[in-house]
Amino acid sequence: MDISSKDSLNCSPVSAELHIPFPSAHLATVAYNSLRVDKEPKRSTTTKVLSLEANILKASFTSGDTRQLRTAVNSFLDLLILVSKAIDEFTPPDFIIKECPLMI
Amino acid sequence: MVVSIGFEGSANKLGIGIIRDGIVLANPRRTFITPPGEGFKPVDTANHHQLNIVLLLKEALDEAKIDPQEIDVVCYTKGPGLGSPLVSVAVFARTVSQLWGKPIIGVNHCIGHIEMARLITGAQNPIVLYVSGGNTQIIAYSQKRYRIFGETVDIAVGNCLDRFARLLKLSNHPSPGHNIEQLAKNGKIYVPLPYVVKGMDMSFSGVLTYIEEFATTLQEYTVEDLCFSLQETVFAMLVETTERAMAHCGAQEVLICGGVGCNIRLQEMMSEMCKERGAKVFATDERFCIDNGAMIAHAGAEMFRVGVLTSWEDTFCTQRYRTDEVEVKWRNDI
Numbered sequence: 001m002d003i004s005s006k007d008s009l010n011c012s013p014v015s016a017e018l019h020i021p022f023p024s025a026h027l028a029t030v031a032y033n034s035l036r037v038d039k040e041p042k043r044s045t046t047t048k049v050l051s052l053e054a055n056i057l058k059a060s061f062t063s064g065d066t067r068q069l070r071t072a073v074n075s076f077l078d079l080l081i082l083v084s085k086a087i088d089e090f091t092p093p094d095f096i097i098k099e100c101p102l103m104i
Numbered sequence: 105m106v107v108s109i110g111f112e113g114s115a116n117k118l119g120i121g122i123i124r125d126g127i128v129l130a131n132p133r134r135t136f137i138t139p140p141g142e143g144f145k146p147v148d149t150a151n152h153h154q155l156n157i158v159l160l161l162k163e164a165l166d167e168a169k170i171d172p173q174e175i176d177v178v179c180y181t182k183g184p185g186l187g188s189p190l191v192s193v194a195v196f197a198r199t200v201s202q203l204w205g206k207p208i209i210g211v212n213h214c215i216g217h218i219e220m221a222r223l224i225t226g227a228q229n230p231i232v233l234y235v236s237g238g239n240t241q242i243i244a245y246s247q248k249r250y251r252i253f254g255e256t257v258d259i260a261v262g263n264c265l266d267r268f269a270r271l272l273k274l275s276n277h278p279s280p281g282h283n284i285e286q287l288a289k290n291g292k293i294y295v296p297l298p299y300v301v302k303g304m305d306m307s308f309s310g311v312l313t314y315i316e317e318f319a320t321t322l323q324e325y326t327v328e329d330l331c332f333s334l335q336e337t338v339f340a341m342l343v344e345t346t347e348r349a350m351a352h353c354g355a356q357e358v359l360i361c362g363g364v365g366c367n368i369r370l371q372e373m374m375s376e377m378c379k380e381r382g383a384k385v386f387a388t389d390e391r392f393c394i395d396n397g398a399m400i401a402h403a404g405a406e407m408f409r410v411g412v413l414t415s416w417e418d419t420f421c422t423q424r425y426r427t428d429e430v431e432v433k434w435r436n437d438i
Contacts, residue, residue: 034198037420038191075188079195082154086199089158090172095203 014066016073018059020080025055026096031083032057035076046072106408107170108177110401113153113193114185114213115238116144120160121398122168122175123405126223129168131391131398132160140273143266150188157196164397172204179404182210182414183425185238190421198419209404210414213395214239214427218250219406220399221361225386229437231355233346233374234427236362236395237262237281240306240342242349243427247438250427253349254304261338262364264308268334271319272327279394284331285367291332295325299337304348306341339370343377356383365393406434 022028029052036050045064050057059076063069105125112119119133136152138144165172180197183190194210201208218232232243232250240256259267262281269280274287298314300307315334318325325333346358358378360371365387375385392399407413410433 030202034195083199085158091203
């Protein structure tokens with residue numbers, strides 16, 4: 001019996017979109033910059049696209065496999081939580097994001 | 105006066121170090137220790153680092169009595185190492201770099217070990233034996249590169265020791281290698297094991313397979329005998345290849361770095377060989393042999409001092425990052 005042909009959960013592509021609001025556009029930009037650098041692991045069929053809309057960080061995932069999609073979203077959220085903890089604990093009171101000359 | 109902070113998490117040790125002008129102000133560390141018989145998996149290790157990094161950073165800043173605004177540069181381990189743990193630490197480093205408005209530098213983990221060991225010991229131009237759970241390389245500096253003279257062709261010597269410890273279900277606290285070292289002190293019988301040196305390179309997977317069979321049957325040998333025999337064999341292989349490199353380069357100094365460098369028996373065997381050649385052995389203690397943040401802070405500070413910066417797009421991590429890929433612009437000797 002060919003199980004995969006009976007797997008109704010794998011009509012590709014599956015996708016997920018996350019919208020994460022931040023207290024300010026500056027902080028959303030910090031999160032966006034921290035999270036946009038790493039590519040998805042080579043073996044994954046999932047692609048991730050990040051974008052910014054004012055103070056909202058948007059993450060859009062597309063995958064050929066539901067379980068891989070779950071892993072990608074979970075990993076992303078773990079890292080997002082880490083970024084938010086860093087922001088909570090280490091943002092200086094007078095914080096304004098600086099123009100970093102090495103940032104494209 | 106440069107103040108640098110370094111974030112290290114390429115394996116199961118999470119370390120944050122703060123250095124000002126070559127003086128270590130703080131270097132706290134947390135190790136992810138698994139139950140006996142288990143190795144550390146990337147996802148669990150990444151979780152451990154994510155859970156501990158905020159408190160560890162507070163600890164480092166407190167110990168150093170430094171305000172983040174005094175920091176000049178944020179350094180992190182770019183690679184080599186395990187993917188998800190590396191990325192966890194890099195994401196955090198990128199965040200604080202932006203919050204504090206400081207430049208960021210990606211550091212090669214192996215070079216971190218070498219530069220820290222050079223700083224602490226004062227060794228001028230040694231043959232470097234870099235031995236850990238993830239790496240086994242014999243390195244000599246020449247014309248702005250740390251050249252790899254010889255290395256393992258399969259697994260690292262520390263990986264061989266760690267996996268053997270797993271089979272024996274030794275405790276992983278404080279590290280499996282440490283516990284093998286203690287048991288080996290009571291070994292009485294030397295079991296002949298495969299000794300595999302190929303020119304300048306070494307192989308450890310064969311001796312591991314061979315001794316794994318002994319561990320399951322034991323025969324007339326005790327666990328202490330096997331630990332003793334394994335150390336004597338693999339360390340002799342390291343001493344032989346190091347000596348060959350010394351002969352090639354006419355070197356009079358050996359610098360041992362990396363977690364396996366903590367092992368006193370290895371240091372003893374290396375000293376015996378060096379004494380015969382009139383050479384000196386340099387090694388650090390477990391604060392700096394074992395993965396730590398200060399080594400990343402120091403190597404990063406050297407790079408910063410000569411203007412080597414990392415562009416934002418280049419602050420990614422890479423699991424494979426050869427020691428000789430980095431141009432050592434901060435050294436002026438030939």
